[in-house]
Amino acid sequence: MAAVYKTLSATNGPEKESGDRKNKQRVLVLSSRGVTYRHRHLLQDLYSLMPHSRKEAKLDTKTKLYQLNELAELYNCNNVLFFEARKGKDLYAWMSKAPNGPTVKMHLQNLHTMEELNFIGNCLKGSRPVLSFDAAFDKQAHLRVIKELLTQIFGVPKTSRKVKPFVDHVMAFTVADGKIWTRVYQINESEPGKKKAGVDGEETEEKPAPKKKGKTEFDVSLVEIGPRFVLTPIVIQESSFGGPIIFENKEFVSPNQIRSDLRRTKAGKYNRRAEAIKDNKSKHGELGLTTHGGRKKEKDPLNDSVLFA
């Protein structure tokens, strides 16, 4: 009884004091062993875009993922973004709310890091992004969970330590083809009259009129920064790196399966050909066309040697 009372008063107390609550997030970013350089660069990119994140050394194990909960607790993180590399080519992203879940496991494809994309966009290190979500995220239960996780992991809280107070980039998440496509853009503001100011300086002097009322009438355009990647949700677990599976994507085909199918189709070509040769041989034998084995050719009753024997 006392315990119930205690929990009630504990949660109610500070809420009333502060009025509106603060959004506090810290993210533990790490990967498993066996990542390629591109995976590592992606990790680097995300780390530079997330001032509230904490990078950790590569995790040694791929099976005992519950260790991540202890790690997160050690670094005061309430989110974990874990990249698991398999076979040196497949990358899986785990997103979790650290102490008690849920956890989403996703397959990361079409990965392009900032370095290889050569986009001209750039943003402040430690500025806060606008998170843009497709309305399709609200349509299904599992996508709602994923959306919430993405918001909390990639959204930079106001109170973060290394944060800068301006908003100069946007992270866009879109659902298409059952996958989540991620893009990062820089927000470029320019006054409509000033647009060509960079090209020739005279134009700014010619149009002073829009400058006065232009305080609100900025032209907003976007320039992509990178990185780009696509996430396919595979499984959602109820607690953090453990617990029952509460969602499983039936459309997901593992890359191993795809590769083995490809190999099988390739092997099928040889098998078919070998079989065809065998068939051909037996057919020839049956017709008595082979020199050795098979059926002997029947004597034609109308053959000259038979007729005039």
Add this chain to the structure above:
Amino acid sequence: MAKSGKLRPALDALNNRNFKLERQRKQERAAKKKKEAQAAAGETEGDEGGVQTEQPVAVVATKVNGKEKKSKPNGAKAKKAPVEEPEWETDGSDGEDASDDDMMAGAGIDLSRLDDSESDISGDDEEDEEENDEEDEEDDIALSDIESLASEDKGDIIPHQRLTINNTAALTAGLNRIQLPYSKLAFSEHMSVTTDEPVDIPDVEDDLNRELAFYKQALSCVKDARLILKKEGAPFSRPADYFAEMVKDDEHMGKIKQKLIDDAAGKKASAEARKQRDLKKFGKQVQNAKMQERAKEKRDTIEKIGMLKRKRSGADLTTTNEEDLFDVELDKTDAKPSTDRRRSGGGGGDGKGNKRQKKNEKYGFGGKKRHAKSNDAVSSADGSGFSHKKMKAKTGAAARPGKNRRMNKR
């Protein structure tokens, strides 16, 4: 169990309990129980009955039940034939923490039925099919449930593949647990914007349109966010004199710039090269035409000269005879360039360059290479190289002055 009237609703509010939904579920549970009672009259249902009470204390009881089921999954499954989807039950009950959904799951509700009651779930039809499959093969167990079993039980279980799991109730419960209180937070705390309309991408393979859709989505969200942030008075755009470390450092940006410049230069160079190529192609024609024109001009002038000479020679034979001859000789050589009698076959075509012609002469191009220098009827009859002057001329040795003379000359 004595409770003050105030505490209960407060605790419920804390746990985000939805009474309406719970009541509905309870009704479903009751109906199901009735069905079960009809189907298996002898089965004990006491343990499930305890869950029916809505009090939070019952949570503990349910947990215990869940563990009991877990400990003897095989036996339970064999006799629980009439109960639909035994896997679901164990799945739901064993790992959940002490929240209210534990009650629902542990009480043996058909969760997929619950899903049906929720309107927003997709793929219900497939799930129904799955159910039918399961009824056919009730002895085996879903692959995803094996992990939740004890290791000694794993041996004699034949897993069947791919049970589609979409436990909407658990998903929403999980979401409620972690969701930020958006209504209480200022926008500048979370800064997430959702579009009004779902982004429609007809073909994901079409890169250009796909990226355009992404761009449009981001842009519309940015505009919305910008308005809201301005309204809240939060800083948005960076002042021009604010310099700080960027995500891409100067070196990286320099690389990008260099790449852009290189690209532009490459494009320019290729355009130039193409232009040059075209010009060359066209230029050859021009050159040909010019050559022909020149040749024609030459022929004309020579003809004219010849005419003139003939006229003149008619008038005055003696004076211009030598010149005339000389000219004619020149004409001849010009018109018919001397060709090797044997090797001219493939060689000195008109279109060939001087060098090629020479090379063809030297190394041969087509035709027989043997006996090229031996005499034949034509060559022996050819007296063009003969000159009586040369025959009468002194020998080469005599032509060379003596050493003394030569030394004196120096």
